[in-house]
Amino acid sequence: MARDAERTKKRLLEAAAAEFAALGIAGARVDRIAHSAGCNKAMIYAYFGNKDQLFDAVFTQLVAATVERAPFDAADLAAYAGRLFDRYEADPATVRLSTWYRLERPQGVSLQAVVASNKSKLEKIERAQREGLVPAHYAPVELLTLVIATAGAWASVNPELGSDAPADRERRRVVVVDAVRRLLGTPEDPGPT
Amino acid sequence: MARDAERTKKRLLEAAAAEFAALGIAGARVDRIAHSAGCNKAMIYAYFGNKDQLFDAVFTQLVAATVERAPFDAADLAAYAGRLFDRYEADPATVRLSTWYRLERPQGVSLQAVVASNKSKLEKIERAQREGLVPAHYAPVELLTLVIATAGAWASVNPELGSDAPADRERRRVVVVDAVRRLLGTPEDPGPT
DNA sequence: GTCTGTCAACTGACTGGTTAGTTGTCTGGG
DNA sequence: CCCAGACAACTAACCAGTCAGTTGACAGAC
Numbered sequence: 001m002a003r004d005a006e007r008t009k010k011r012l013l014e015a016a017a018a019e020f021a022a023l024g025i026a027g028a029r030v031d032r033i034a035h036s037a038g039c040n041k042a043m044i045y046a047y048f049g050n051k052d053q054l055f056d057a058v059f060t061q062l063v064a065a066t067v068e069r070a071p072f073d074a075a076d077l078a079a080y081a082g083r084l085f086d087r088y089e090a091d092p093a094t095v096r097l098s099t100w101y102r103l104e105r106p107q108g109v110s111l112q113a114v115v116a117s118n119k120s121k122l123e124k125i126e127r128a129q130r131e132g133l134v135p136a137h138y139a140p141v142e143l144l145t146l147v148i149a150t151a152g153a154w155a156s157v158n159p160e161l162g163s164d165a166p167a168d169r170e171r172r173r174v175v176v177v178d179a180v181r182r183l184l185g186t187p188e189d190p191g192p193t
Numbered sequence: 194m195a196r197d198a199e200r201t202k203k204r205l206l207e208a209a210a211a212e213f214a215a216l217g218i219a220g221a222r223v224d225r226i227a228h229s230a231g232c233n234k235a236m237i238y239a240y241f242g243n244k245d246q247l248f249d250a251v252f253t254q255l256v257a258a259t260v261e262r263a264p265f266d267a268a269d270l271a272a273y274a275g276r277l278f279d280r281y282e283a284d285p286a287t288v289r290l291s292t293w294y295r296l297e298r299p300q301g302v303s304l305q306a307v308v309a310s311n312k313s314k315l316e317k318i319e320r321a322q323r324e325g326l327v328p329a330h331y332a333p334v335e336l337l338t339l340v341i342a343t344a345g346a347w348a349s350v351n352p353e354l355g356s357d358a359p360a361d362r363e364r365r366r367v368v369v370v371d372a373v374r375r376l377l378g379t380p381e382d383p384g385p386t
Numbered sequence: 387g388t389c390t391g392t393c394a395a396c397t398g399a400c401t402g403g404t405t406a407g408t409t410g411t412c413t414g415g416g
Numbered sequence: 417c418c419c420a421g422a423c424a425a426c427t428a429a430c431c432a433g434t435c436a437g438t439t440g441a442c443a444g445a446c
Contacts (some may be wrong), residue, residue, distance in 0.1 A: 002446060003395055024296060026220035030432060036359055040397050047431065099296060102351055103289065114353045144367045145350050148342065153342035157351050160307045161338065165377065175335045182375045196414070223406060231421045238407065293441055 009047050011037040016044075017058045021093035023099040025055050056111060059101050063113045066094060072121050074128035077147050078180040086174045089169055095155040109112035118144075137186050143183075150179050204230040209237075209379040214286035218248050249304060250335045252294050257288060263312050267321035270340050271373040277344035278369045282362055288348040291295045311337075328378050329349050336376075343372050 015037035018108040019028045030051055034041040040138040069090075070083035090096050138146065153161065154172050207256045208230035211330050223244055227234040241247040262283075263276035318333040331339070347355065347365055 007394065009393080024217065024219060026217060029296070029430090033428095041396095041432085042434080043396070045393085051432070052247050091402095096296065099292060099349075102349075103292060103296075106219070110353050110356075111343060114351060115290075118351075118354050129295065137371075138368060143355065145346050145354060146368070146372055148350055148354075149346035150339065152349070154337050156295075156345070157341055158291065158307060158311075158340050159298075160303050161299060161311050161334065161341075163303075172335075175331060175339070178330075179339055180374055180379060182358075183372055185375060198421065222404090224404095232421095234406085235408080235423065236421080239423085244406070336431080 004045075008039055008043060012044060012047065012054075013038065013061060016054050017062070017093060019098065020055055020058055020100060021096045023180055025051065025104045028055075055101075055105075056115070059097060060111055060113045062094060062097055063117060067117055072124060074121070074124035075133045077125075077134065077143070077184060078177045079150040081147050082177045084148070085154075085173050088155055089173075092155070095152055099156075123125060130134070137185065138183075146183055147180055148149060150183070151176055153179075156168040201230070201236060203233055205232065205237060205247075206238065206254060209247050210255070210290065210297055213248055213251055214289045217245065218297045221248075230250060232295075234298070248294075248298075252290060253304055253306045254359060255287060256310060257291055260310055265317060267314070267317035268326045269338070270318075270327065270377060271370045274344040274373040275366060275370045278347075278366050280385050281348055282366075283343060285348070288345055292349075300328070330378065331376075339376055340373055343376070344369055346372075 015033045016028075016086075019033045020037070023029075026035075028051070031041055032042060032115065034044055037043075044051075044054055048057055064085055070087045071082065075078050121144055122140045125134060125143055128134040129136045129140070134143070149156070153176065205226065208222075208226045211229070212226045216222075221244070223234055223237060226247075230236075237244075237247055241250055244342070259277075259280055263273065263280045268271050269275055314337055315333045316335055318327060321327040322329045322333065327336070346369065
């Protein structure tokens with residue numbers, strides 16, 4: 001029952017995800033991760049190398065999970081934004097981890113999983129634009145950037161504003177999806193003007 | 194020339210802003226801030242109390258500077274987004290500091306400057322909506338959240354995507370302003386549909 | 387069945403270096 | 417003379433990473 005390397009690695013990854021999401025790389029404590037995973041600190045070094053590499057392992061897994069839970073669909077970017085929003089709401093650690101990654105990982109270091117995921121999305125958008133499924137007033141990178149920013153808008157705004165925000169998750173979701181439709185120039189509700 | 198408390202405080206604030214922007218609260222080193230301000234660590238404790246309070250001082254000043262440099266105009270949110278974008282581009286530390294603040298300051302702690310600034314903006318949007326200057330398909334908080342998220346879209350997206358982005362700042366600015374126009378339902382270019 | 391050798395999984399204790407925060411003293415301007 | 421501004425030196429805690437050694441599972445010999 002005990003002595004199961006895979007199980008230990010998994011517990012370590014979960015504990016690390018929680019610690020890193022809460023405190024970032026610099027704020028995370030290796031001892032605390034090991035303790036809350038119920039094992040010894042040395043296991044982290046045996047399995048993952050060091051603190052930074054442990055973070056990378058956590059983040060790579062997170063990217064994979066997000067790609068799976070919120071599959072990309074260039075032909076319906078509004079629905080994709082909705083799924084991304086759902087993912088962020090279901091697991092707030094996702095946004096935080098992703099933000100820490102942006103702030104704390106030195107420039108120039110790119111994770112393969114992230115690069116591949118982006119490249120694939122950009123190609124799909126470009127194809128959809130050529131096929132006329134997506135309007136072409138924005139370039140693929142521009143569109144993807146706006147869609148991602150919109151889906152994470154509630155999570156990327158200062159907390160003081162968040163406290164004024166509608167507690168109603170469903171309403172926030174509607175706003176996100178509708179906003180992307182408007183960006184695409186195909187609003188469901190054309191609005192007063 | 195020496196012995197000038199105000200001058201020392203200012204140097205300390207500048208050095209702290211750079212350090213915090215680069216490394217966050219947990220990653221910043223008090224010794225390094227003092228050294229790059231050309232004075233002693235004890236001065237930080239004499240003038241600001243402790244590390245967290247030093248961060249708050251830096252951030253409060255940043256909020257004031259941003260409000261001044263990017264004055265809010267509820268009647269023309271697209272132009273406001275453009276100004277915010279300019280501010281972020283001119284001083285990238287702004288976005289980073291603001292992000293660190295969101296991640297590292299414990300929930301429940303609110304800076305007066307931030308709360309006041311938000312409240313004022315929300316009231317202005319509400320008034321503009323009542324006067325018919327701004328469409329009302331989104332509530333004030335929703336609109337403000339989307340506008341801020343859009344202005345910071347390029348800065349809040351993972352770096353791997355940024356490297357594919359157009360280096361052309363002017364084009365990114367056009368996209369931001371145009372996106373906000375679309376959100377408001379009054380696009381300059383109505384698009385293919 | 388049980389004894390024994392082997393190896394991966396695991397651990398407690400340690401280290402070298404770092405860090406936030408403090409204190410007692412000095413200095414120069416008024 | 418006096419006191420705010422400045423600092424070197426200090427402390428107590430902390431922390432990433434290491435290491436010598438232990439434990440448990442299991443395979444093959446008998």
